Amino acid sequence: MTYQLWYWPGIPxxxxxxxxxxxxxxxxxxxxxxxxxxxxxRLLADMERDRAHPxxxxxxxxxxxxxxxxxxxxLLFLGERHDLAPxxxxxxxWVHQVQLTIADIVVExxxxxxxxASGLYYEDQKTxxxxxxxxxxxxxxxxxxxxxxxxLRNKDxxxxxxxxxxxxxxxxxxxxxxxAFPRRMATVMAECPQLTRLRxxxxxxxxxxxxxxxxxxxxxxxxxxxxxxxxxxx
Amino acid sequence: MTYQLWYWPGIPxxxxxxxxxxxxxxxxxxxxxxxxxxxxxRLLADMERDRAHPxxxxxxxxxxxxxxxxxxxxLLFLGERHDLAPxxxxxxxWVHQVQLTIADIVVExxxxxxxxASGLYYEDQKTxxxxxxxxxxxxxxxxxxxxxxxxLRNKDxxxxxxxxxxxxxxxxxxxxxxxAFPRRMATVMAECPQLTRLRxxxxxxxxxxxxxxxxxxxxxxxxxxxxxxxxxxx
Numbered sequence: 001m002t003y004q005l006w007y008w009p010g011i012p013x014x015x016x017x018x019x020x021x022x023x024x025x026x027x028x029x030x031x032x033x034x035x036x037x038x039x040x041x042r043l044l045a046d047m048e049r050d051r052a053h054p055x056x057x058x059x060x061x062x063x064x065x066x067x068x069x070x071x072x073x074x075l076l077f078l079g080e081r082h083d084l085a086p087x088x089x090x091x092x093x094w095v096h097q098v099q100l101t102i103a104d105i106v107v108e109x110x111x112x113x114x115x116x117a118s119g120l121y122y123e124d125q126k127t128x129x130x131x132x133x134x135x136x137x138x139x140x141x142x143x144x145x146x147x148x149x150x151x152l153r154n155k156d157x158x159x160x161x162x163x164x165x166x167x168x169x170x171x172x173x174x175x176x177x178x179x180a181f182p183r184r185m186a187t188v189m190a191e192c193p194q195l196t197r198l199r200x201x202x203x204x205x206x207x208x209x210x211x212x213x214x215x216x217x218x219x220x221x222x223x224x225x226x227x228x229x230x231x232x233x234x
Numbered sequence: 235m236t237y238q239l240w241y242w243p244g245i246p247x248x249x250x251x252x253x254x255x256x257x258x259x260x261x262x263x264x265x266x267x268x269x270x271x272x273x274x275x276r277l278l279a280d281m282e283r284d285r286a287h288p289x290x291x292x293x294x295x296x297x298x299x300x301x302x303x304x305x306x307x308x309l310l311f312l313g314e315r316h317d318l319a320p321x322x323x324x325x326x327x328w329v330h331q332v333q334l335t336i337a338d339i340v341v342e343x344x345x346x347x348x349x350x351a352s353g354l355y356y357e358d359q360k361t362x363x364x365x366x367x368x369x370x371x372x373x374x375x376x377x378x379x380x381x382x383x384x385x386l387r388n389k390d391x392x393x394x395x396x397x398x399x400x401x402x403x404x405x406x407x408x409x410x411x412x413x414a415f416p417r418r419m420a421t422v423m424a425e426c427p428q429l430t431r432l433r434x435x436x437x438x439x440x441x442x443x444x445x446x447x448x449x450x451x452x453x454x455x456x457x458x459x460x461x462x463x464x465x466x467x468x
Contacts, residue, residue, distance in 0.1 A: 053328045056335045056381050068327050070334040076310075077327055093302050093311055094287045100304040101290045107341055115349050115362065117369035128349065128362045135351035147290050 003029040004062040006046055009039040011223030012172075014071045014106070015059040020168040021075055023211040025082045029061075031216070072099045075165045085164040095159050098151070098166040102173050105144045109177065110224045112136045112231060122228070133231035137184045141177065145192050152194035156201070163205065170195075171202035176225030181232045237263040238296040240280055243273040245457030246406075248305045248340065249293040254402040255309055257445040259316045263295075265450070306333045309399045319398040329393050332385070332400040336407050339378045343414065344458045346370045346465060356462070367465035371418045375411065379426050386428035390435070397439065404429075405436035410459030417466045 003022065007015025015031075022029045032046070033039030043058060055069030061077070068074050076096050079085030085095040110118075115132040116125040148158075148170055157163045158170065174195055178185045189196060203209060211217055220227070237256065241249025249265075256263045266280070267273030277292060289303030295311070302308050310330050313319030319329040344352075349366040350359040382392075382404055391397045392404065408429055412419045423430060437443060445451055454460070 053324070053331070054381075054385065055331075056338075056378075066324055066327070068331065070331045072306075073327055073331045073334055076330070077323075089311075090287070090300055093300070093307055096310070097287070097289075097302065097304045097307045100307055104290075104341075107338075111345065111349075115345075116365045117373070119369065119373055125365075128365070131350045131359075131362070135353065139351070139353055144290075147288075151288065 001028075001064060003027065004032050005029050005059060006032050006043055006062070007059040008043065009033045010218065011221050012176075012218050012225075013059075013223045016172055016218075017071050017102075017165075017169045018059050018061065018074050018078075019216070020172055020208065020211075021078050021084055021165040023216075024163075024168055024205055024208045025078065025084050026207050027078070027082055033058075034216075072096065072103050075099055075169070079165050085166070086159050086162075091159050091164075095164045095166045098148075098158050099169055101144070101147070102166065102169045105140065105173065106176075106224060108136060108140055109180065112180075113226050113228060122226075126230075129228075129231060134233075137181060137233055141181065141184060142188050142191075145174075145177075145188055145195060149192035149194045152198055157198070163202070167198065167202055168208070171199055171208075174199050176220060179220040180225040180227050182227070183232045183234050187234055235262075235298060237261065238266050239263050239293060240266050240277055240296070241293040242277065243267045244452065245455050246410075246452050246459075247293075247457045250406055250452075251305050251336075251399075251403045252293050252295065252308050252312070253450070254406055254442065254445075255312050255318055255399040257450075258397075258402055258439055258442045259312065259318050260441050261312070261316055267292075268450075306330065306337050309333055309403070313399050319400070320393050320396075325393050325398075329398045329400045332382075332392050333403055335378070335381070336400065336403045339374070339407065340410075340458060342370060342374055343411065346414075347460050347462060356460070360464075363462075363465060368467075371415060371467055375415065375418060376422050376425075379408075379411075379422055379429060383426035383428045386432055391432070397436070401432065401436055402442070405433055405442075408433050410454065413454040414459040414461050415466045416461070417468050421468055 005015065005018055007013060033043040051067055053067055055067065059071055059074065060067055060069040061074045068077050079095065086092055112133045113122050113129050114125060115128045122129065151158055158166050239249065239252055241247060267277040285301055287301055289301065293305055293308065294301055294303040295308045302311050313329065320326055346367045347356050347363050348359060349362045356363065385392055392400045
């Protein structure tokens with residue numbers, strides 16, 4: 001069976017957290033909205049389909065007769081089905097908990113450049129974005145990253161001896177934050193050696209390494225993690 | 235076994251979504267930070283404990299040797315352990331997906347009054363809050379509530395024939411939004427008859443009804459759902 005992933009084409013976005021799990025797990029999937037030039041239109045049309053379990057927003061994953069929405073929920077499913085997370089209840093819930101915490105900072109990273117409304121342009125909320133960015137840089141990035149760094153102090157991976165989908169997501173979070181806030185991240189990462197170690201360890205996973213150098217890995221752009229120099233700082 | 239719930243005392247907050255599941259499931263629990271006047275200090279001290287699986291923020295639930303953080307993750311656990319959600323994979327993931335979508339609007343409802351920084355006072359971000367509130371009222375509340383209303387068009391409960399923890403959370407979401415935005419909610423709810431029906435159905439669940447009239451149900455205050463008349467509108 002081949003999964004069908006649906007997500008906005010042209011940006012890594014939240015779909016990327018799912019892609020990384022599929023790629024590293026070497027799980028067959030179609031990235032449906034990336035297959036044709038009218039992918040966004042086809043995604044919108046697919047979203048309109050009458051379903052018992054409609055997704056509120058992309059990404060969602062179609063699998064046999066399941067349609068699963070919410071990034072962390074898709075990963076929970078893939079983790080259980082394809083051994084991308086521990087099987088015991090303690091490890092399974094823990095990995096999901098970390099994933100949900102990553103999801104929290106992802107929302108905040110987005111809202112830095114869209115503090116007023118996701119439906120408005122950045123240019124319409126630049127003043128507010130500067131204020132929010134200052135708090136995000138000074139307070140939120142260190143709080144989250146020191147938390148993740150602390151978890152890894154006595155472990156190779158977030159859940160212990162083996163990588164899980166949350167490690168892949170944490171890798172992508174760090175990449176995204178470095179793209180958006182290179183100056184601030186240079187400062188914060190210097191105090192988070194475990195995160196640097198984790199990032200290198202994730203990069204060394206063979207299928208991921210292969211994926212990162214493929215055309216399937218889309219560059220950051222006008223998505224969640226955006227680089228506006230005026231929002232960055234030491 | 236008695237669960238230990240830890241959450242900031244004095245507001246319903248995110249802890250309330252967990253409380254409702256525990257109360258309606260008639261599951262024994264201690265609301266630890268509500269037991270003494272220094273509950274907030276004891277919560278902060280408990281958060282500092284050295285743990286393999288530290289929570290990033292309250293609420294968290296201690297159960298035997300498990301400590302589970304993230305509201306939706308706690309509910310996933312309680313749902314599986316205490317039959318507060320369907321057991322089959324489709325229903326289990328669906329209820330969790332709805333819960334995560336509720337969690338998304340909860341973040342937005344909070345950020346209406348704190349669009350710049352959660353660490354600043356509302357008074358320090360009133361101007362930005364007015365702009366964000368306009369978008370939240372006009373675009374976000376209808377988008378989410380019409381989505382939930384649509385799910386319920388052909389079902390008694392979100393997952394079909396029986397209530398699940400997500401129904402309880404949706405009830406609380408509606409109560410919270412009505413507290414914060416009474417004028418706007420009067421307009422939106424008039425077009426969401428299924429949500430009115432669901433709210434009454436949840437209220438009629440005997441243990442919930444009992445809980446709502448008890449002193450354990452805390453009033454809304456300076457938490458997620460805040461009533462600032464200047465942020466409301468038709």
